[in-house]
Amino acid sequence: MLQVQFIREHKEEVIKKLRVRDIDATSMIEEVISLDEERRSLQTELDATLAESNKLSKEIGVCFKNGEVEKANELKAKTGALKETSKTLNEKLNEKAEELTELLYKIPNVPHPSVPEGKSDEDNEEIFKEGDVPTLAEGALPHWELSKKYDIIDFDLGAKITGAGFPVYKGKGARLQRALIAYFLDKNTEAGYEEYQVPHMINEASGYGTGQLPDKEGQMYHVGMDDLYLIPTAEVPVTNFFRDEIIKESDFPICCTAYTPCFRREAGSYGAHVRGLNRLHQFDKVEIVRVEHPEKSYEALDGMVEHIKNILRELKLPYRILRLCGGDLTFTSALTYDFEVYSTAQERWLEISSVSNFETYQANRLKLRYKDENGKNVLAHTLNGSSLALPRVIAGILENYQTPKGIKIPEVLVSYTGFDMIS
Incomplete structure (x- = not known):
């Protein structure tokens, strides 16, 4: 705050x-x-x-x-x-x-000067685009049809067990999911992020610390008897490592990465834009979190953007970067860049990552401080980014890599999957 x-x-x-x-x-x-x-x-x-x-x-x-x-x-x-x-x-x-x-x-974070005015995602600014959109053969299918054709993701079975928005990954679909998690974590640790395994539920204090409470109760699943919340992202438990902490200035930068399932109630809407993997109540994501010196946080944000660019380049997926306008900015963020991958079969962009600098907004809630050279306690800056969210990455791979003979696996993932084609 x-x-x-x-x-x-x-x-x-x-x-x-x-x-x-x-x-x-x-x-x-x-x-x-x-x-x-x-x-x-x-x-x-x-x-x-x-x-x-x-x-x-x-x-x-x-x-x-x-x-x-x-x-x-x-x-x-x-x-x-x-x-x-x-x-x-x-x-x-x-x-x-x-x-x-x-x-x-109740007061959101103050936007960075570079944030454009605007009321909705229609006012976001495209600042970068890279990658060639493949030309698909006639009769190309969206990922939910491909999942059924190759029996790799079962949406009906997930609905039977739990409800809509809880898919079951099968066979090579499950292997692809696991391969992407390992690949993302390897890329992050190679870049200097320390890997963590974290709880998938948080207490109320943690929700307040990162800004999910009190304004987002309706988006989180609440375990009433124990007064715990299922996490919407690994950002929440990881950032709360540092709640009520005074760190040393020499500790900067603190770089963390974690894989977790993510749980989001999200108001359900209908239509092709939320079909299949486009919007889920449970999904997997690998997150990166940084705690930075205030004078270095925007340099760190640029570095996080470049890091995610490199991952998408290796996956050879066409993508673009948007600078979010004020009306589309999350409550706690000062500046956010969204990454979107192009879904050739759906002919639309799918968000796969958000990279944000919260400046001191979360740190003030968390009481996350460091001692400066004069011995004074100063609020640190916190940042986080998806690196990456899996559902729409998988949707992009299935749709953009489909061929009449099956779905090719991106070359960089073959050593992780153990196969180069889903057929």
Whole structure:
């Protein structure tokens, strides 16, 4: 979340930048400042009351020492009243601080200056495109038809077991899935990311730390009896490694990668754009997470973009990169680049990765700080990216690599799959 001091010192700038998200945050920002003024006033009054109580306590000791019992008892009565006042003030202060925090949770991150204005994904900017779109033979099929033809993904069986959006991978489909996970992890670790295996459920504090709570409860599966949430991405448990931590400046950069299944309730819509692997409630993803020095985070973001470019080049999939506009930017992000692979059979772009810099927004929630050269605690920057989400990568491979004889496996994956054709 945004820091109160930053809002106080940059009020008009914050309001102006949030308009890039198509949000008029004027009333919320004014309320933040007003609540903070009330909180400060209560804190000042409480501090003065406690100081007076401490002063009288010392005087009481002197009075008893000098035999002034009556005066000491009078002072004790005053300190008793001051303690009651302090208790009341402390309760009001806690209520006001909680009210302020709840309001701050509702204010999204301030967009980076490069984020374009816009209301929806139609206003996103294409900044890069690479790869040749293959010319498919007549009668080319979308991936859900190919999956059925070659018996590699069973959507009906998944629906029988659980429901729509929970596919079952079979035979060479399961092998391809496993190969991609291993390949992505190998590429990430070769690039300096340390691999982790993490829990697939998180507690409430972790959800608040990375921004999934309180605004995204409806998108996560909740295990009510234990008050835990199934993770929407490995970003959440991995970033929470550093909650309530003060790290050394020499520790930067901290680079992590993890494979997990991901669970998202997502409101269901209908049509070809959500058929097959296009939108799922459970899917596999390999994530990269970085904790960076504030002065290095945008250089790191560029490096993450280049890293994912190299993976897609090796897979030889046509792709493009979009800079998300304010209206399409996620709640916690300051700047996000989306990668999309072209689905030749569907004749449309499919999102396969988002790479984001959250600046201090998550770190402030997490209380993730480092000690600078002056010994001062400073908020770090956090970043994350999909490297990569598997369903639409598989959709792209099935559709773009299909031939009349079967589906070719990208050359870089053959050593992982153990076969070069699905037929």
